[in-house]
Amino acid sequence: MKRDFVIVLVRPRDPNNIGATARAMANFGLSQLRVVDPYEPTWQSAVSAVGAHDILQNAQLCATLPEALDDCTLSLAATALKNRKLDQDIVALPRLPLWLTGQNAGQTALVFGNEKTGLSNADIALCQAVLHIPTTAKQPSVNLAQAVILTCYELARTPIPPAGKTADGPTFAEQERVLAELDALLQAVQIKTDYSAEQRKALLRGLLHKSHLSKNDLFFIKTVAEHARQKIEERPL
Numbered sequence: 001m002k003r004d005f006v007i008v009l010v011r012p013r014d015p016n017n018i019g020a021t022a023r024a025m026a027n028f029g030l031s032q033l034r035v036v037d038p039y040e041p042t043w044q045s046a047v048s049a050v051g052a053h054d055i056l057q058n059a060q061l062c063a064t065l066p067e068a069l070d071d072c073t074l075s076l077a078a079t080a081l082k083n084r085k086l087d088q089d090i091v092a093l094p095r096l097p098l099w100l101t102g103q104n105a106g107q108t109a110l111v112f113g114n115e116k117t118g119l120s121n122a123d124i125a126l127c128q129a130v131l132h133i134p135t136t137a138k139q140p141s142v143n144l145a146q147a148v149i150l151t152c153y154e155l156a157r158t159p160i161p162p163a164g165k166t167a168d169g170p171t172f173a174e175q176e177r178v179l180a181e182l183d184a185l186l187q188a189v190q191i192k193t194d195y196s197a198e199q200r201k202a203l204l205r206g207l208l209h210k211s212h213l214s215k216n217d218l219f220f221i222k223t224v225a226e227h228a229r230q231k232i233e234e235r236p237l
Contacts, residue, residue, distance in 0.1 A: 003100065003160065004107045006032040007148060008068045008075075010123055011114040013039050015046035020145035021112075022055040028156035033059040034068040034109075065111070065123055069172040073106030077127040078151065079119050080141040087206055089129040093151060096131065097158040104169030104212075110151055115144050125202050126172075128209040170215045178218045179204050181225040188232045 007025055012018050012035065025033060033055050035043065047056050062068040069075050076091060091099045100108070111127055113119035118141070124130065133142055133150055142150070182204050183197075195203060213221070 003105050004032065005030050005155065006034055006068075006072060006107060006109045007152075008034045008036065008065070008109050008111040009038070009114075009144070010036040010065055010068075010111060010119060011038065012144065013042055014115050014144070015042050017115060017143070017145040018042070018046035018056070021148045022053045022059075024145070024149040024152045025055050026053050028152040030152055030155075031055060031058075034062055035059055036062045036065050036068050065126055066172065066176065069109055069111075069126060071107055071171050071173065072109040073104055073169040073171055074129075075109040075111055075127040075172065076129045076131040077111045077113075077119050077124040078131040078133070078147055079113065079124060080135075081130075081132055082141075084121075084124075086124065086130050088124075088127065088209065090132055091129050093131060093133045093154050096151075096154060097160045099129075100160055106169055106171075110148075112144055112147055125205065170213070170218050174215065174218060175205075175208050178222045178225075179208060181222045181229070185225045185229045185232075188229045 007021065007030060009018065009021060018035070018038075022033060025031065038061070043061075047059075060068070076096075077088075081090065089099075109127075110131065111119065111123070113123065131151070133147055135142060179201060183201055186200065193200065208218075211217075
């Protein structure tokens with residue numbers, strides 16, 4: 001089945017990097033760009049540049065990363081591995097096309113952080129996998145635009161076989177609705193853990209990502225959790 005790619009830039013600060021991203025996408029046949037919470041003067045400078053490509057003119061501006069991932073069935077966070085404790089699959093860029101063949105088809109987001117800090121741990125936790133561009137130990141990270149260029153080139157250079165699974169997977173938004181219902185159930189039963197509310201959600205999200213459940217499976221889990229919560233809340237005190 002068909003796989004579409006979305007390039008997501010999170011809080012970019014340099015108009016030159018934004019422009020170079022759009023050119024790289026055009027060079028290698030990608031067209032969907034989403035930009036999360038850009039610095040407004042930087043964004044206007046990039047879009048207003050002479051010869052700005054249609055990709056920039058048609059880019060989708062998003063307030064948050066979840067909004068940018070809303071309709072995506074798969075997402076990879078591009079980051080250097082130094083000083084990161086990661087729980088997701090780590091996919092080296094040369095392996096990306098092969099890795100994708102084992103995943104559900106649908107819309108795939110490739111997520112890149114800003115020039116100064118990259119992606120936050122919270123940003124990375126929203127994605128199912130981590131995309132790693134191998135570099136020397138002395139210089140573990142690459143420039144934002146360079147990372148996008150290398151990724152677009154690799155996808156164009158190596159044809160991606162049809163997806164190994166026959167159906168589109170659940171979207172980010174669909175998984176988040178299940179997560180919200182499971183979290184509400186845990187609150188209803190007043191479960192005691194050492195996790196904060198955000199840590200609990202992150203744990204549930206990670207479990208959903210690892211499970212690779214179908215839409216029907218997720219719908220069943222959501223229905224069970226919803227009915228269980230309602231029964232608990234209806235009990236007399």
